[in-house]
Amino acid sequence: MEKILIVDDSQMNREILADMLEGYEILEAENGKDAVAMVREHGAEISLILLDMIMPEMDGLEAMEIMGKNGWLTDLPVIMISSEDSPELTHMAYELGVTEFIRRPFDALVVQKRCRNIIALYSKQKKLMDLFADQFYEKEKNSRMMIDILAHIVEFRNNECGMHVINVQNYTEILLRKLVTITDKYQLSESDIGLIANASALHDIGKISIPDEILNKPGRLTDEEFKIMKGHSAAGAQMLSDLPFHSEEPIVKLSYAIARWHHERWDGRGYPDGLKGDDIPIAAQVVSLADVYDALTADRVYKKAFSHETAVEMILKGECGTFNPLLLQCLETSQDEIRAVKEKGSGLSAKGESEIKAFARELLKSDALYSSDRLLHLLEYEKMKNRFFEGITGGCSFEYSVSTRILSFSKNAAAAVGLPETIMDPSSDPRLSSVFGSASIKDLVARLRGASPEEPVVQLYLHQLVTTNCGVVEQSFRISEAPEVMGNYPPNTKRCVYRLICLTTWTLEEPQRYTGVIGKLIPNESAYGIMKGVDIIDLKGVL
Amino acid sequence: MTLKEFYEGIGSDYNAALMRMGNNEKMLDKFVRKFPNDKTCEQLFSSFKDEDYTLAFRMAHTLKGLCSNLGLDKLQQASSELTEALRNQVAANAGELLEIVRAEYDKVISSLEKLDVLA
Numbered sequence: 001m002e003k004i005l006i007v008d009d010s011q012m013n014r015e016i017l018a019d020m021l022e023g024y025e026i027l028e029a030e031n032g033k034d035a036v037a038m039v040r041e042h043g044a045e046i047s048l049i050l051l052d053m054i055m056p057e058m059d060g061l062e063a064m065e066i067m068g069k070n071g072w073l074t075d076l077p078v079i080m081i082s083s084e085d086s087p088e089l090t091h092m093a094y095e096l097g098v099t100e101f102i103r104r105p106f107d108a109l110v111v112q113k114r115c116r117n118i119i120a121l122y123s124k125q126k127k128l129m130d131l132f133a134d135q136f137y138e139k140e141k142n143s144r145m146m147i148d149i150l151a152h153i154v155e156f157r158n159n160e161c162g163m164h165v166i167n168v169q170n171y172t173e174i175l176l177r178k179l180v181t182i183t184d185k186y187q188l189s190e191s192d193i194g195l196i197a198n199a200s201a202l203h204d205i206g207k208i209s210i211p212d213e214i215l216n217k218p219g220r221l222t223d224e225e226f227k228i229m230k231g232h233s234a235a236g237a238q239m240l241s242d243l244p245f246h247s248e249e250p251i252v253k254l255s256y257a258i259a260r261w262h263h264e265r266w267d268g269r270g271y272p273d274g275l276k277g278d279d280i281p282i283a284a285q286v287v288s289l290a291d292v293y294d295a296l297t298a299d300r301v302y303k304k305a306f307s308h309e310t311a312v313e314m315i316l317k318g319e320c321g322t323f324n325p326l327l328l329q330c331l332e333t334s335q336d337e338i339r340a341v342k343e344k345g346s347g348l349s350a351k352g353e354s355e356i357k358a359f360a361r362e363l364l365k366s367d368a369l370y371s372s373d374r375l376l377h378l379l380e381y382e383k384m385k386n387r388f389f390e391g392i393t394g395g396c397s398f399e400y401s402v403s404t405r406i407l408s409f410s411k412n413a414a415a416a417v418g419l420p421e422t423i424m425d426p427s428s429d430p431r432l433s434s435v436f437g438s439a440s441i442k443d444l445v446a447r448l449r450g451a452s453p454e455e456p457v458v459q460l461y462l463h464q465l466v467t468t469n470c471g472v473v474e475q476s477f478r479i480s481e482a483p484e485v486m487g488n489y490p491p492n493t494k495r496c497v498y499r500l501i502c503l504t505t506w507t508l509e510e511p512q513r514y515t516g517v518i519g520k521l522i523p524n525e526s527a528y529g530i531m532k533g534v535d536i537i538d539l540k541g542v543l
Numbered sequence: 544m545t546l547k548e549f550y551e552g553i554g555s556d557y558n559a560a561l562m563r564m565g566n567n568e569k570m571l572d573k574f575v576r577k578f579p580n581d582k583t584c585e586q587l588f589s590s591f592k593d594e595d596y597t598l599a600f601r602m603a604h605t606l607k608g609l610c611s612n613l614g615l616d617k618l619q620q621a622s623s624e625l626t627e628a629l630r631n632q633v634a635a636n637a638g639e640l641l642e643i644v645r646a647e648y649d650k651v652i653s654s655l656e657k658l659d660v661l662a
Contacts, residue, residue, distance in 0.1 A: 009606045016574055016612060020565065054604055083608050105611035108565030410584045 001025045007035040008052040020108045032058030051117035053082040073097040077118045151201040165201050170341045171290035173197040174345040177468045178330040186282045196283045199254035203262045206236025234272040257281040263286045266322040292320050308339045401516040440477045449503040453512040467493045544657045560614025572661045600629035618647040
């Protein structure tokens with residue numbers, strides 16, 4: 001049921017409005033302050049606010065101002081109910097984001113119709129924005145994937161492990177993010193940063209034209225060979241400018257600049273054009289630094305990897321070329337992040353998350369796409385809340401989406417079972433079956449298949465069996481519908497039972513399709529009683 | 544006294560009030576009966592007496608809105624005039640206007656006592 005928040009200092013007024021709005025769930029607040037608190041608490045659950053203008057503590061306009069500043073009004077309509085009809089107040093109210101006015105005395109039919117229409121309008125807009133966001137993500141993901149594939153082909157030929165492109169992308173992004181915090185000289189938006197990072201994948205595309213014997217020569221290159229090798233930057237740029245299509249696209253232009261000028265030097269002694277200082281496009285300058293850092297910290301046919309500290313020191317001392325002092329400052333101040341990426345690599349999930357955050361930030365800044373930001377804000381908030389509660393209660397939860405085929409565990413759950421937080425294609429992942437046993441997984445999948453939109457919840461029990469034989473500890477899992485002991489156990493087996501509660505999710509439109517499952521694992525209280533004497537603490541540590 | 548007679552007795556438009564409640568007589572009856580329990584008027588008188596004119600203004604304003612919705616036309620008119628007399632600064636005739644509000648309010652309350660239970 002849709003929720004409407006009625007804000008009015010007169011209880012009787014609230015009662016009359018509530019009576020007129022039959023069929024909605026009504027929330028009430030008696031002044032602006034309470035209203036703000038309500039919106040903070042209920043967020044997107046509220047479909048509409050009916051707001052009185054003159055109230056004690058905080059009046060309607062002040063409340064509008066606060067909600068507007070918090071970005072809550074972008075997809076939350078407000079109808080102001082007032083007998084004030086001075087043009088000044090009306091203008092002010094509209095400027096603060098009031099959607100509509102209802103004049104006193106209000107009429108039951110007008111109140112009902114207007115509320116229904118505005119809620120319908122806003123929910124339609126919300127749906128369109130969601131649809132747009134989904135498609136946007138899908139497209140973005142596909143194009144990024146294609147670029148990565150292409151770039152990897154170049155690298156495999158180069159006998160590199162395939163991480164170079166991804167590393168350079170990540171370092172580029174980190175350096176640019178830092179750069180925009182220390183200067184606004186380059187006028188880079190969040191989407192520019194994304195584009196440059198994407199385009200950086202093609203920086204060495206010109207190496208396709210370099211013969212194998214030179215590209216993969218283990219020893220030192222002769223002067224002649226080195227000259228040919230240096231040709232890769234101009235060659236790459238040539239390929240991109242010869243493209244018969246998309247030549248005006250920003251990403252192609254950026255790729256061109258990066259491919260051509262990523263071996264230029266700040267002092268003008270680089271190649272192929274000997275550009276100097278900021279004549280070198282900033283995109284190429286950043287990729288150049290990221291490229292050098294990654295080359296230094298990786299094994300190559302002709303050298304061993306340097307440590308992060310040595311590499312940074314060499315760059316800062318100017319032993320590997322000259323760079324924009326601002327960029328060197330970025331390198332120095334974002335070392336922790338860079339080292340973290342170098343050591344751990346930035347997995348798919350981490351990257352996805354940083355992208356979503358960046359996109360959210362961008363949206364929050366932009367006026368045009370105003371409708372999604374509260375949504376994303378709430379999404380972020382929800383995630384944070386979940387992590388927080390999970391941190392306290394120690395719960396283990398997981399989530400699986402059919403469309404992405406990604407299984408994700410909460411931090412706790414992943415750490416406890418020793419699995420990564422995200423697993424692609426879980427049905428064919430050997431790590432999953434090695435922990436839970438393929439029989440248990442098959443069993444669980446079969447039971448989930450038995451759920452329906454009408455009965456989406458599947459409640460099961462997960463039995464964790466730990467058998468100790470001559471000091472060798474073996475662990476297995478069974479799934480059943482009851483918490484009681486099932487079947488026979490080998491001797492020396494300790495058992496711990498968890499309730500496994502799964503909620504299968506379904507599409508809203510008919511025919512309803514299965515979209516995934518979210519689940520939580522909780523130690524079964526009653527099982528503690530049954531299994532007296534079992535060392536629960538010991539077992540709890542495992543899950 | 545029927546609801547209609549009550550409205551006519553206090554010089555107010557019964558049909559307009561009824562229509563605003565979506566022609567739901569039960570609903571109009573319910574809220575009119577609740578009116579004597581509403582504290583707005585009481586607070587208006589006490590705040591005016593305490594010379595708290597900010598609060599008195601707000602109460603007069605609330606009363607005006609409430610009466611307009613319940614169709615208590617005379618009381619609405621009186622409280623509307625008082626509201627304007629208290630907006631920004633206290634007008635010289637505010638005291639007189641308050642007495643008119645009081646008189647109209649008493650009229651409504653005493654009439655309500657004679658209202659029949661709705662069939």
